[in-house]
Each structure stands twice: as structure tokens, then as C-alpha cells.
Amino acid sequence: MNMEKLIKIQLTNIILATVVGFILGGIVLVLTGYNPLEAYGALFSGIFSKPKYIAQVVIKSTPIILTGLSFLVAFKSGLFNMGAEGQYLTGSIVAAIVGSKLDFPGGIHFLAVVVSAVTASALLGAVIGILKTKWGVNEVISCIMFNWFLLYLNNYLITTPWLKKPNAEASYEIHETAWSLVAGKWKTTEKGIAALSGSGSPFAEMLLRTDLNYGIVIAVIVAVIIYILYKKTTTGYRLQSVGANINASRLSGIPVEKNIICAMALSAAISGLAGALTITGMMPHRLSQLRVHEGYGFSGIAVALIGANSPIGCIFSGLFYSMLEYGSSSIQSKTGAASEIMDLVIGTIIFFIAISSLFRIVLKKKKGESKHE
Amino acid sequence: MNSIGVILGITLMYSAPLVFAAMGGVISEKAGVINIGIEGMMTFGAFTGAATGYYLDNPWIGFLCAALAGGAISILHAVACVNFHANQTISGVALNLIGTGASLYLARILFDGATQTLPLKKKLPKLVSNADGTISLDSTAAIAFILVVLLWLYLYRTKGGLRLMAAGEHPEAVDSLGISVEKIRFCAVIASGILAGAGGAAMSLAVVSSFSQTVISGHGYIALAAVIFGRWNPASVALACLLFGFSQSLVVFLGNGTITIPSQVLAMLPYVVTIIVLIVMHGETRAPKASGVPYEK
């Protein structure tokens, strides 16, 4: 394959953009008086040097893989879901309520939490879809409105005596029956702690030191299901067709309104799942006061873009994003350079993905020059 | 009665940053470029304004620098959208990360590792105010609303405005008249960056007196929503900003918990109202036709 063909492939563009992102990040580090090699070294040791770091990266990647998928699902149907933030909150609020207020046996409780959270956020998505199809309300604006509405709803609910834990600025914790931690109960028992700290295996360390949970498995399953949905099914065909050309789809007998509502509901459901899994899988298993949004929605957009709008791609870009975010704290602790350098790097990568036609132009120029010589 | 005055003052103060940023959004979208990166540009402006204002000990110079910083960072978006025909949304997302990242990174370097700047000795002044705060008008609010009038006149009365809006409706037509669509769009994006930067500073220099990680948190997106809500018309967009500013002022004013209705519930209201109004308007929003579409000859 020649260079020109290679550059037409999205993956190549993304890799090139990543390289450029790191180089430019390095230049910024040099300009501000840090050694980029040292900084990037710290970054990678902060990600890979201990099993628990790797586990943290995986744990933190779960919600953003899901919000990335959520953005992707909407995007494939021509919708711009800026509302992952609010849908995430919907999921976590419902998860916290069902998890703390109801009693079920272990496992079933977890399922009940997830199903109710996903249903609630899917309903929110359907409302956004109906607002768009019935009344022409632009989904970007309704999403932003719901984001803030839900932020304040979250803050309000945890001031009510019903949900507020006394002496805390937060809600009650959900019951352990609803947790999705790996070996959640056992590892906190004395016997468990003793067994784990004695074993010395890397997995034991992960279990003991992190909130390792089943969320990532669910996220990967969701990604695979979405992949199959778009590749193999008529539903996926319709959902994508509506996004690619709404007029032609309508004339082909595809019910476009229904598909838009479904796409938005599905998208929101996935963000809601992210919220629910955070509550079930991570300490402190409860809602807290929010001054601003947590940024999962926005990270999701970045994940979807770096993942080249492919469901499987989202798994990798989610992990990648999570690595950089998590590893960035080591840059700060080891070299003193601010961890936000990674935001700059990620931003630069996305910027170069946006202008990836640049790579083609540069290549052409080079070719032209070599011809002259 | 007094509280109405106080709320009005706070509303205007909180609206000003939104108005600046939203006017930037109007200019850019009317010319055909969606600027989702306003949030990042605002953050960068808020930081630059607070930092330069602190070091030079003058909030006005800070305000000016903020506008310039917003303009500078928006060059990236302009180059991507105009010269490289990039997907405008992707570029905007990138700018949000870059703007926020750069602000915090620089803050840590300049302010001993803190993600915030030290407070200014004096904020941007109020034009009018009395002791108990029942009458107050921020200079930023005044500038913002003068800006609305000027932008309206520019768009609907001048040659530049006529051409700018044409570039957002039918760029081929503009091109066929020998007017450079690229130039119009490039300048519009820079203008929107300048205004977003000023909007950020109106937050960090007038509402509070320093920059911190949360000083700009979603304001850019709200400004964006205001642009759509106000149907791309400067006057209605400004009204939308007032509504959202009102919401924030309620949270601030009632946050002390003196009133029986929880402040959070009141704070939700404007967002609900917006959606209801949009339903009643029934999709009458008409975006500039070529907005978001890269123009290639």
C-alpha cells in the first residue's frame, strides 16, 4: 500500500494526529522548562508500572467508553447529543434511589438498579427525540437545558430528608447487594483482606487497592452489540440511514421520526448506564453535591471522535483517553509539570484529526519537491 | 422590593458574560461557522484576563488582554474551518480542550502550582451602585448591551453585515460576486473568539475576581443554546441570555436558604421555561442555511 492510500485511512490519520499531539505537547513542556522525555516517562510509568494503575485506568475508562458510545449512536442517526452529562446524571440518580431505597438479594438488586436507571435515561432520551420530531426543538439546546435541570435536580434531591444522609453533603450509599465490584463483599472481610494481601499476585493487588468492577465487561459487551447492530441488522440500517439522509430515508418508507426517537433513547440509555455503573462500581456509591458537571459527556464526545466513530474504536479510544487522564497526575507528582498538559495533548490530537487533510497536503508537497530534485 | 433590585443587579452581572459569548456565536454562525469551542475560548479569556489583570494590577487591561487571547486561540478554529474545511464540530471540541488545558497549565506555572489565579485587588467597576446593593449595574453589563445594539446595527444596516449573513446563507452566491467567503468567515470566527474571551473575563473580572477551574463551567454551552433560542437575532439572543443569567442569580441570591422554596428548584425553572418556549415556538428556528457546512470552491 502506498503512502497516499494509507493516509486516506482514518486510523492512519488518528495515529499521525496522536504523534503530532505528543510532539506539540513536548514542545510546550520544553518551552515551560520541563524535560518532555522525563514527563512522558512519568506518564507511562504512572500507567503501567503497577497493576493497580492499570486497573484504575480500566475502571475510569468505563463511563467514558459508554458516553462515547452514547454520542456515537446519536451521531450515526444525525443527532448531536450534548446531553450525555444529564443522561449520566439521570442514570446515577435513579441508581442511587433504587440502590439505597429498595431491598433485593445480591445480583438481582444490581440488575434492578441498572434496568431502572437505563429505562429512566432512555425515557429522557425519548423525550428529547419527541421534542425534536414533534416540535422541532433542536436537540443540542434541549440537551444542554436538561443537563442543567438534572444537575440542580441532583443537588435538590440530596438535600431532601428522604435521600440525604445525615451529616453529609451526599445521599445514602446504595446497598452492597447492588454493587458491581469484583469480589466486593469478600474482599472487605477480614478473611478476604488477609488472603489478598498475603497472595502477592498482581490481581490480588488490583482487587485490594482499587474498585475493580464488572463495568468494563458491560461496556465492551455494549460496544460489541452496537457494532453488530449497525453491521448486521435492519434496525441498524434504518438508524444510520436516517442520519445519513433523512429525506431519502423517508421516501424509502423508513419511519424517520420513530427512528430518531429510538436513536436518542438508545443513546441516552447508554449514558444512563454509565451513570448507574459508576454508582454500583465505584466508591463512594452515592450521589454528591455538584457545583459543575463532571465532564463525562464532554469526554464522551472526544472518545467518539478519537475512536473514529466506530463502536469498537470507542473501547480503545476510551482506554487511551483514560490512560492519559490518569497518567497525567504522575507527570505532576514526578516532574512538577502540570497534569493539564494532557488536556492540551488530547485537544491537539482532536484538532489534528479535524484537519487531517493537512497530512495529505504535506505528503503531496513532499512528493512534488522530490520530483523537482 | 429591595430584593428585586438585588436580583436584577445580579442577573445583569451574570448575563454579561453570556451576552458577550453569545454575540460571538451569532457572528460566527451567521457567517456559516458553528463555534462549539466558545467554552474553551471563554475559559482562556477568563484566565488571561485574571492573570494579566493581577500582574498589571488593572482589570481593564486584563479585560483587553482576555479579548485578545480569545481572538488568538480562535485562530486555530478559523484555520481549521476555513482553510482546511474541517468538520467544525470536531475542531470546536478540540478547542474546548485546548482552551481549558492551556488555561490550567499556565495557571499552575504562574501561580505556584494552583489551578487558580490570585484575586485582583479591584474588580471591573460597577457603573452605578448603592450601599445595600439594591441598585447596581456592572460596567461589563453596560458594555455587553451596547454591544448587542452595535452588532444588530452592523448585521442589518451595514455592508459588512449584509455580506456576512450572505456568506452563511449561500456562500457560492457571495463568491460569484467576487467577495471572499474565506475572508468573511475567518474574520467572523476571530471576532467570535474575541467576544468569547471578553465574556470569559466578564466572569473572572466582574462576577468574581480571580480565575479558577470552575469559573467557566458550561457558560459557553449556555451561550450556544441562547444563540439557537434567540434564533440568531442579536436582540432575542440577548433576552435568552438574560433568562439564563436570571437563573444563576437565583441560585446565588437564594443560596443562603432564607426562602422556603429550595434554590435548586428555582434554578431549574429557566431551563424548563426554555424548553416550553421552544415547544410553543414550534420549530420556527431557522438556522443560517450554510451554517456548519465547510465552503470549498
Next chain:
Amino acid sequence: MNAAHAIEMHGIVKRFGNFCALDEVELEVKKGSIHAILGENGAGKTTLMNILYGLYDYNKGQILVHGKEVHFKSPRDAIHAGIGMVHQHFKLIEPYTVLQNIVLGYEKKGLFGFIDYRKARKEIEALIKAYHFKIDLDAKVRDISVGMQQRVEIVKALYRGADILIFDEPTAVLTPQEIHELTGCMKNMTEEGKTVIIITHKLEEITQCASRCTIIRRGKFITEVAVDGCDTKKLASLMVGREVNFSVKKQKKAGTEPMFEIRNLTVEDRQGICRLSDLSLEVHHGEIVGIAGVDGNGQQELFEAISSLIMVKSGTITIHSKEIQNTDPKTMLENGITVIPEDRQKDGLVLDFTVAENLISQNLSAPQFSRHGFLKKPEIMASSAALIEKYDIRPSGCSALKCRALSGGNQQKVIIARAIARNPDLIIAVQPTRGMDVGAIEFVHKALIEEREKGKGILLISLDLDEILKLSDRVAIISSGHITGVFDAQDADKGKIGTLMVGGKN
């Protein structure tokens, strides 16, 4: 170099990538004359004029205006040199008023740097009077008729002081009467010493008004001829490069009972303005019914009403005595109606889907293509390959290619293949040959006639009166949302149809 020539273009070469759009093209236009440039769609006429107008740069060649060599970098230079262009797709800003559109780019400043509309209005009104136009300067462009929009474009050029006017396919959307008016207007201009260049692929227009004619074929200069003493047949063969058969062989129609009926159809738009009023129409088996009319007289609404894209206020649309108004496109398809929409890229195809995917878009749930909601990929590819072969969609074997990569003519073939593969009873074809070259047009016409021979009904909505007269068994004329007359195609008379198209009495 000749000062009697308003325009000279010598040896013009223009390449787009590897494609040579113009290869050493020559053009000489006498001052004060009407000069035609004749060529098929895609021959390079518009490219040549876009070069003259400064919209495109060129790779080689020389351009002289009034004997002086020029090199325009932008239309601004061309406008400055007195050249004006009326594009085929009008370059007007729809939400702007006529006045705003005319001054755009040529604004005059008044107080505080605001645009001095009053002064502009005076000057423009004088211009309108001089050319006997009737234009409402305060109307929004989106509210005025196509003919009117063209006049706005003309005034736009004149207001900029143009003395050389280029018209790109100016008659494509006009009624015979409007065409007549336009010809008169062009002659007026030449009498005032202005030069007119008209780009067209219609022969009749040339013989009506032009004095000389340059013929271009596939980017190459063929010849320049005097129009007097040159018959249309000869011009046509020069244009296409072979003998052209103008008539289509048709056999007598068979059906007697109408299979598709529209009764007293009334449609209002959102503002409550009547778009179709009391419209009745029927189509028999084995019959092509052509709808002739000026653009914007309800053709679009008729199409949209049949496919339930818009709501019908009253009246019925029936196929095989089943009412289908106010249902949805799916019901229409299920009842044996299929559509070939006017805008193939906007309404016909999903450009980012492959050819195979587009070919099944109306048959997704059919058992041959899916089971339990899962697509049957092998069957889909096989069916697609067969259709590509049958309809000669190029490049051959393009099943897995995105439709975006196909040429316009081949995209249209995909739509036609999809429509006919459903084995419908009625085909609604809207402008099925818009913007296609002669070869592709012949293909589409043949396909439609073939379906007619098989006993299908065809409703042909077209702005091209020649196309309608050529294909139809019966012609219905639509004006202001109403059918103003129905003729057997044999008895049709162009003048009479033209009168009816603008709402005159039969």
C-alpha cells in the same frame, strides 16, 4: 486581436486533477451580438464561462476583453471589466429582499457607514424602467417566481454596469412565453450595444435569437458557425458527434380503466396558502401522463401529496381504488407506487451508503433480504450485482462502492433500477433527466417507455416541455396548483400549452 470582438478566448485549457475539462477551446464573440455556446451537459460550456467570469483559474490560454488581454483572479475583476453572469442555479440569498440581493457586493455607503438603500433604490428603479421589467424590490427572493428571480439576476448584472452578459442555460425553467420575453430582452440589450453570450443545449433557442454559435464537445472546440442557414439537425449532430434520433417509438396505449386517480385534491401550506386546489387527474395502465408547468406551480406539492410527505386538506388519491392520501411513504410503496424524486442526492440516495445498500432501502424487511431483523448480506450483494449488470451502472461491479463515488447519471440509474425492481404499478418520475448528458437521458427515456409497454402507469413531472411532449401519451398542464388543461400528446400545441402554463384560458 480585434477590437470588434468583445471577447476572445484562445487555447483555453482547464484541468481538474487528471481530468481535462477544457482542451484548447477557442471563442470569439462580436461586440453587440448574441452568441451561443452549444454543447451537451458536461461538455465544458459552464466551465468555460466560469473561467471568463473569474470563478475558475485556467491552466493555459489567453483571454481578451475588448481587445485587451486580461487575467481575472476573481469575479470582482470580471465585474470590473464589465462582465455579468446569470448563473443556471441562481446566486440569490433567499431570505434577503430583492433590493438587498441586488446591492450585495456593490453597496453604497451613506450616513454612519450604513448602506444607502434609498439611493440604490432610485438607481435600480430607473434601470428596471429602462428594460420594462416588473420587479417588486421589497419582496423576499424566496417568495418570488423563478422567472422573476432570473430578472433579479439580470438587474444585478446591469446594476454593476455589465456590458457583456453571460446567460447559463437561461430557459431551463421558463415557460415558452417567458422565453419569448427573455429573447426580447436580450435583443434590447444588443441594441444598446451590449454583448450577450448564451450557454445552452437547446437548439431552438439558438435559432431563435443567436447570430453565431460555438460548439463544444467533451471539452474540445468543434466549430463556430453562423446560425442563419444552419438547421437544427446539423447543429445537433455537431453537438453530440453522431446522428440523433429525435423521436421515441411508442405503441398505442392499452388500458381503459384508470388505475390511479386523484380527485379534487386540495393542499395548503403552513401559512394556509393554497398550493394545490381542486386538482383532478388520472393515469391508466400503459400510459405516460406528463405534467407540464412552470416551476413552483404545485409540481413539488403534487409529488409530496402522493407520497404523503405533506398533508392533504381535502380530496382523494387512489390506486387500485384504495385511498392513500395522508398515510406515509411506506403505504404508498406497499400499494405499488414508486418514485424517482427530482433531487437524487437529496431525496433519492443515501450517498454515504453503498450501491448495494441503496438498492435495498425500500425492501429492507422483505424476506429475501432479511430474517428476524438481520440482513442477509450474500443475497443482498447478489441482487445488487444483477441490477448493476442489467442497468449498466458504472463502474461495473460497484456494489460495495459508496453512491457518492458514482457520476450523476449512474446515481440516477441506481434510483431507476431500485424503482423498477420493485415491479411497481405506477412510477412517479420528477425531472428524471435533470442535468444529465444525452446518452444518459436516452437511457432513462428508454427505461420509462419500456415500463409503459409492460402496462405500467407513469406520471412524469418535468419542467422540460420538450421531454414531456416527447414521452407522454397525455399532457396535463398545471398552473397555480390547478390542472388547467389536458391534451392528447399528438394534438398538443406548444403555444396553447404555454398560455395554459401561465394560467391563461384554453
